[in-house]
Amino acid sequence: MFFQQIFEDKLAQYAYLIGCQATGEAIVIDPMRDIARYEKLAADNKLKIVAAADTHIHADYLTGLREFAEKGVKAIASDEGGNDWRYEWLLDSDYDHMLLKDGDTFKIGNIEFKAVHSPGHTPEHLSYLVTDGATTDQPMGILSGDFVFVGDVGRPDLLETAAGQKGVMESSAKVMYESLKIFNDLPEYLQLWPGHGAGSACGKALGAVPESTVGYEQRFNQSIRAAITEDDFVDFILSGQPEPPLYFARMKRDNRQGPPVLGHLPTPGRLTVQAIIGQVRISNAVILDTRDKESFMAKHIHGSLLSPLNKQFNTVAGSYIREDEKIFLIVDEDRLEEAVTDLIRIGLDNIEAYATPQDLEAFEDAGGELFRTDTIKFSDVDDKLKNKEAYLLDVRKLSEYEEGAHPDSLNIAHTRLLDRMDEVPTDKPVLVSCKSGARSAVAAALLERAEFVVKYVDDHVEPWLKKHGWDQVSSS
Numbered sequence: 001m002f003f004q005q006i007f008e009d010k011l012a013q014y015a016y017l018i019g020c021q022a023t024g025e026a027i028v029i030d031p032m033r034d035i036a037r038y039e040k041l042a043a044d045n046k047l048k049i050v051a052a053a054d055t056h057i058h059a060d061y062l063t064g065l066r067e068f069a070e071k072g073v074k075a076i077a078s079d080e081g082g083n084d085w086r087y088e089w090l091l092d093s094d095y096d097h098m099l100l101k102d103g104d105t106f107k108i109g110n111i112e113f114k115a116v117h118s119p120g121h122t123p124e125h126l127s128y129l130v131t132d133g134a135t136t137d138q139p140m141g142i143l144s145g146d147f148v149f150v151g152d153v154g155r156p157d158l159l160e161t162a163a164g165q166k167g168v169m170e171s172s173a174k175v176m177y178e179s180l181k182i183f184n185d186l187p188e189y190l191q192l193w194p195g196h197g198a199g200s201a202c203g204k205a206l207g208a209v210p211e212s213t214v215g216y217e218q219r220f221n222q223s224i225r226a227a228i229t230e231d232d233f234v235d236f237i238l239s240g241q242p243e244p245p246l247y248f249a250r251m252k253r254d255n256r257q258g259p260p261v262l263g264h265l266p267t268p269g270r271l272t273v274q275a276i277i278g279q280v281r282i283s284n285a286v287i288l289d290t291r292d293k294e295s296f297m298a299k300h301i302h303g304s305l306l307s308p309l310n311k312q313f314n315t316v317a318g319s320y321i322r323e324d325e326k327i328f329l330i331v332d333e334d335r336l337e338e339a340v341t342d343l344i345r346i347g348l349d350n351i352e353a354y355a356t357p358q359d360l361e362a363f364e365d366a367g368g369e370l371f372r373t374d375t376i377k378f379s380d381v382d383d384k385l386k387n388k389e390a391y392l393l394d395v396r397k398l399s400e401y402e403e404g405a406h407p408d409s410l411n412i413a414h415t416r417l418l419d420r421m422d423e424v425p426t427d428k429p430v431l432v433s434c435k436s437g438a439r440s441a442v443a444a445a446l447l448e449r450a451e452f453v454v455k456y457v458d459d460h461v462e463p464w465l466k467k468h469g470w471d472q473v474s475s476s
Contacts, residue, residue: 001111001132002045005193005210008032010314010342011061012199014210016143019047020109022134027051027076027108029128029143030195031064032345033262038064051076051108054255055145055195056125057085059162059248060202061314061345062259069095070261076100080117081124089258100126110134118147118183120176121154121202129190141191142214148183149194151207153223157241158202162248173234180227188215199311201248204241240399243413247318247346254347262349265340268329271353273363276328277301279352285326286449288317290339291357293441297456299360299370301330306445309335309342316442318346319415329354373444374455378464381431381457390429390455395443400435404462404471414439421450433457 002019017038019026026047028038035052042049052068053076066089069075077087079099090097098106102117110133118127127147129139146154156172159165191213198208205222217224226236254260271279280287280303287304289296290313296306307316309331321327331339331354340351364370376384384390385408392406395414405411412420414434424430430452434440437458444456465471 001134002026002047004041004045006038006041007197007210008345009199010311011345012197012206013061014193014195014197016193017041017047017049018108018111018130019045020111020134021047023109024048025050025109027053027113028064028068029053030055030058030145031068033062033064033067033259034265034341034344035064035067049073051106053077053113053128054087055127055143055147056122057087057252057255058146059158059244059251060200062251062347063255066259067262069093069097070263072096074098076106078115078117078124078126080126081119081122085122085124085256088256102126107133114139116142116182118144118179120156120172120179121146122159123172123175125154139187139190141193142186143193143195145195146202147179148192148217148221148224149196149200149203149206150192150209150212150217151221151223152203152205153180153221153237155203155237155241157238158244158248161241162244163252164249169238170234173237174230176237177227177230177233180224180233183214184218184224186214188213188218190214192217201242201244201315242397242399243416245315245319245415246418250323250347259347260349262344265337265344266349266351268336268340268351268353270359271328271355273301273355273359273368276353276355279326280328283326284324285328285352286321287328287330288321289330289445290332290335291330293438293458295357296445297373297375297441297458299364299372300445301360302369302371303449304330304445305449306442308442309339312438312442313339314342314346315415317343317348320418320442320446321348323347324350326350326352328352330357330360332356373448375458376431376455377459378433378457378461380455381433381464384429384431384455388428390431391425392431392433393424393443393447394461395432395434395439396461404465406465406468406470409433414443417443417446421447421452424452426452429453429455431455431457433459433461435461 016029051074075097100115114129128143160169227233290309392409401411
């Protein structure tokens with residue numbers, strides 16, 4: 001049996017290519033939309049992908065299932081969860097497909113896959129027990145998707161906090177509690193292959209180790225250990241969950257209704273900075289600057305969004321750009337394809353053109369105007385707040401904010417700011433802060449684009465909170 005875990009760093013996502021070397025057939029589990037890399041990996045190992053399967057309707061990226069289906073590859077998905085959580089684009093379609101219920105099996109060559117309905121994170125979620133039929137009739141491992149991770153379990157709050165289904169958070173947590181009873185009955189020796197690792201927004205405490213065993217997680221997974229009683233588990237799993245990125249709701253919708261067929265990566269052309277500014281003025285468009293925050297704050301095109309091309313790129317871009325907006329990139333030439341790939345993975349396909357940081361320099365040298373964001377430290381914040389010259393916006397997660405914050409600050413997580421900007425006062429400058437300056441930098445750029453007067457706090461908050469005695473949760 002061929003087995004390869006495929007890791008995507010920015011989304012902390014694991015896909016799996018599993019193949020039967022006797023027949024040369026293979027399947028991809030939880031593919032992303034840019035499927036060429038799976039095809040290459042299969043071809044390099046003398047395998048042909050004949051099927052692709054999802055564990056569930058994903059919230060953090062667009063599935064590659066439809067891209068494979070367009071090529072005649074069998075699409076395999078869940079038929080659990082009720083009418084609201086079906087793969088609508090597969091129903092009554094001409095695609096070669098298979099919809100699975102709990103206990104259903106299928107084979108890829110000599111390898112058998114058995115669907116295990118494991119709801120809680122989502123109602124339709126399936127895990128897959130994997131048996132290498134060439135050697136045994138017993139499973140060797142479980143592809144757990146977003147059901148059980150290394151060190152955590154899938155968030156049961158996303159149907160409410162991301163997908164907008166009011167009042168289902170607690171009931172979903174109770175469903176997850178029941179699913180974990182099934183997990184705890186699985187053989188301890190099974191390998192566990194999760195859908196995400198550390199850094200994913202689909203859990204709150206995922207481990208960085210790429211795989212585990214069922215027995216290890218039964219013993220040491222903190223979320224499973226919290227499931228002594230239903231009430232204990234519900235309280236534990238729902239507390240401290242970070243605010244989900246805004247684009248999660250759109251991913252749920254598109255993965256259920258059917259992602260647009262991509263076919264190939266967009267290939268934006270290079271434009272001058274002046275041409276990009278002109279295009280943005282006459283169209284529904286954004287400039288997305290991928291440089292580091294220091295370079296951006298020093299000089300940038302007025303109204304640009306900032307999203308450094310690091311692990312948070314997808315989260316920020318997905319939370320700050322509307323799906324109908326055209327995108328003009330400021331990006332290094334050698335990282336253009338990386339940025340485009342990251343954007344299409346979250347359904348931001350309207351990438352019109354790009355310019356490089358060198359083009360920005362040339363634009364300025366030729367007399368073009370670039371803008372600077374006022375940057376301050378927390379020592380300056382004290383004076384401005386004391387004199388009532390400004391407001392303080394803290395863009396950390398609510399769970400961080402509740403552990404210590406300025407008593408007069410406003411808290412809006414940076415991933416939710418686009419939809420909550422009407423809560424930010426406009427009659428005074430806004431001082432934008434977070435823990436270290438990374439999240440506040442992108443939030444400051446978003447507010448500047450909306451014509452707020454902004455001062456970016458490029459500083460670490462914890463020493464400042466400790467100095468003032470605000471680093472402890474209030475007992476009142």
